Amino acid sequence: MSTDQKNKINLVVNSESKPYWEGAAxxxxxxxxxxxxxxxxxxxxxxxxxxxxxxxxxxxxxxxxVIYSYSVTRQAKPPYxxxxxxxxxxxxxxxxxxxxxxxxxxxxxxxxVKFNKAEDGYALxxxxxx
Amino acid sequence: xxxxxxxxIVGIYEHPCRVALDKTLPQLHAEIxxxxxxxxxLSKDDVDGYFCAGDAPGLGPINMIEYMGLNNVRHMDxxxxxxxxxxxxxNHAAQAIAAGHCNVALITLAGRPVADAKEGKPVRYYNxxxxxxxxxxxxxxxxxxxxxxxAMRHMYEYGTTSEQxxxxxxxxxxxxxxNEHARLRDVVTVExxxxxxxxxxxxxxxxxxxxxDGGGGIVMVSPEVAKSLxxxxxxxLGAGEAPKHLAAGQVDLTYSGARWSxxxxxxxxGVTTADIKYASIYDSxxxxxxxxxxxxxxxKKGEGGKFVSDGNLISGVxxxxxxxxxxxxxxNHPGNRGGMTKVLEAVRQVRGEAHPKxxxxxxDIALAHGTxxxxxxxxxxxxxxxxNEDA
Ligand SMILES: [Zn+2]
Numbered sequence: 001m002s003t004d005q006k007n008k009i010n011l012v013v014n015s016e017s018k019p020y021w022e023g024a025a026x027x028x029x030x031x032x033x034x035x036x037x038x039x040x041x042x043x044x045x046x047x048x049x050x051x052x053x054x055x056x057x058x059x060x061x062x063x064x065x066v067i068y069s070y071s072v073t074r075q076a077k078p079p080y081x082x083x084x085x086x087x088x089x090x091x092x093x094x095x096x097x098x099x100x101x102x103x104x105x106x107x108x109x110x111x112x113v114k115f116n117k118a119e120d121g122y123a124l125x126x127x128x129x130x
Numbered sequence: 131x132x133x134x135x136x137x138x139i140v141g142i143y144e145h146p147c148r149v150a151l152d153k154t155l156p157q158l159h160a161e162i163x164x165x166x167x168x169x170x171x172l173s174k175d176d177v178d179g180y181f182c183a184g185d186a187p188g189l190g191p192i193n194m195i196e197y198m199g200l201n202n203v204r205h206m207d208x209x210x211x212x213x214x215x216x217x218x219x220x221n222h223a224a225q226a227i228a229a230g231h232c233n234v235a236l237i238t239l240a241g242r243p244v245a246d247a248k249e250g251k252p253v254r255y256y257n258x259x260x261x262x263x264x265x266x267x268x269x270x271x272x273x274x275x276x277x278x279x280x281a282m283r284h285m286y287e288y289g290t291t292s293e294q295x296x297x298x299x300x301x302x303x304x305x306x307x308x309n310e311h312a313r314l315r316d317v318v319t320v321e322x323x324x325x326x327x328x329x330x331x332x333x334x335x336x337x338x339x340x341x342x343d344g345g346g347g348i349v350m351v352s353p354e355v356a357k358s359l360x361x362x363x364x365x366x367l368g369a370g371e372a373p374k375h376l377a378a379g380q381v382d383l384t385y386s387g388a389r390w391s392x393x394x395x396x397x398x399x400g401v402t403t404a405d406i407k408y409a410s411i412y413d414s415x416x417x418x419x420x421x422x423x424x425x426x427x428x429x430k431k432g433e434g435g436k437f438v439s440d441g442n443l444i445s446g447v448x449x450x451x452x453x454x455x456x457x458x459x460x461x462n463h464p465g466n467r468g469g470m471t472k473v474l475e476a477v478r479q480v481r482g483e484a485h486p487k488x489x490x491x492x493x494d495i496a497l498a499h500g501t502x503x504x505x506x507x508x509x510x511x512x513x514x515x516x517x518n519e520d521a
Contacts, residue, residue, distance in 0.1 A: 091379030
């Protein structure tokens with residue numbers, strides 16, 4: 001499964017994920033934060049995994065971060081890069097690194113979000129060199 | 131309630147098949163149960179506790195108890211933590227026996243991923259309702275690239291090299307040459323490993339375990355039952371289990387849940403790493419072994435690369451003989467679940483029944499460790515420490 005593929009991406013849209021995909025469609029990377037404890041978390045949940053409060057909301061992240069780790073799946077055609085990116089807001093997310101020379105990617109590299117079109121008008125956040 | 135000394139492993143069986151085209155999944159479970167009970171000198175009617183994991187079809191214990199005709203079961207457990215499940219089961223069976231819930235516990239694992247693939251059946255089912263699924267699956271995670279990211283980060287933080295990881299496969303291959311059932315029996319070199327095709331950077335083909343059909347089983351009993359049997363008994367000294375997860379986005383791939391399951395097991399057994407004569411370490415990939423050895427305290431965090439090098443894991447050569455059956459890396463990884471075979475080889479070592487070329491001398495205390503799920507990210511760790519009657 002590659003985000004470089006021509007076929008559009010089918011996303012799982014449910015009540016917890018829908019606002020996230022809608023945000024992405026508008027060019028926003030959303031993360032969930034908690035108004036009770038003030039902490040952010042990823043992936044987004046209704047009930048805060050830090051303090052169990054239901055007072056959580058989506059906020060727009062800066063879209064900047066650094067590569068925490070990555071791997072190139074060489075057997076895929078074409079090969080693709082999976083990565084954990086640590087966002088400036090302090091949480092890390094699984095993602096793909098795209099539009100880069102694969103062999104020049106490195107841990108600690110600064111990256112910024114971009115959005116790949118998905119089915120039904122949604123979009124998938126991925127990252128590329130900042 | 132503690133478990134130290136309150137139960138014994140008296141029967142084990144490893145299915146010799148590695149491709150099971152001519153056998154159904156329940157049939158494999160039953161053949162394994164029969165083999166393990168025969169090894170113990172017990173019959174199916176003696177079984178009053180049954181343990182299985184997600185590999186068992188249907189409702190797990192219910193369907194399998196019916197299929198096998200286990201008519202006296204009064205305690206069931208189907209804890210599912212992936213490949214580590216069976217080491218969790220040893221812990222739970224020890225607890226159940228200590229509490230008087232059962233006296234003869236049977237644990238079985240079976241799988242036929244090779245046969246399923248040849249028959250065109252779906253390779254892997256992933257629950258779309260898992261909360262992480264919507265946010266992770268679009269990026270193409272698979273077992274290899276997720277473990278590869280652990281290795282990549284470990285290399286970045288600690289300078290671990292591909293050559294050091296390769297030594298783990300080299301050691302496993304040295305042991306597998308003596309196992310007539312091993313899927314891979316050729317001895318390999320560090321060069322062979324690092325020159326094998328890259329699957330997901332930095333993991334090469336030979337950094338990965340084998341895919342096999344088959345399975346294994348364990349029979350555990352109370353001290354009273356153990357004394358009535360002729361079989362050499364292996365005492366359960368201590369065990370620990372621990373989940374590890376992504377902690378709401380605070381990702382750290384450089385360690386595993388062994389950091390927590392290990393100390394629990396050591397404390398209960400009343401032993402330290404210095405007392406362990408043999409270790410079965412879950413080896414889905416070379417990096418799995420390296421991080422686990424650090425987390426269990428066999429060396430400091432970050433020094434795993436140095437620890438595994440130069441044959442230190444080879445029986446008769448190094449300080450910590452590991453996976454003397456050839457492990458998942460060379461021998462067997464039935465159903466993509468390696469926890470069972472880890473216990474089986476640890477039992478053989480304590481019994482003194484490993485292959486003479488790899489048997490550890492005076493192996494009074496051994497450890498078996500399992501890793502379920504994805505190393506470092508979303509996983510279940512389990513550790514058990516076994517000993518002989520005097521341990
Ligand atoms: Zn909170």
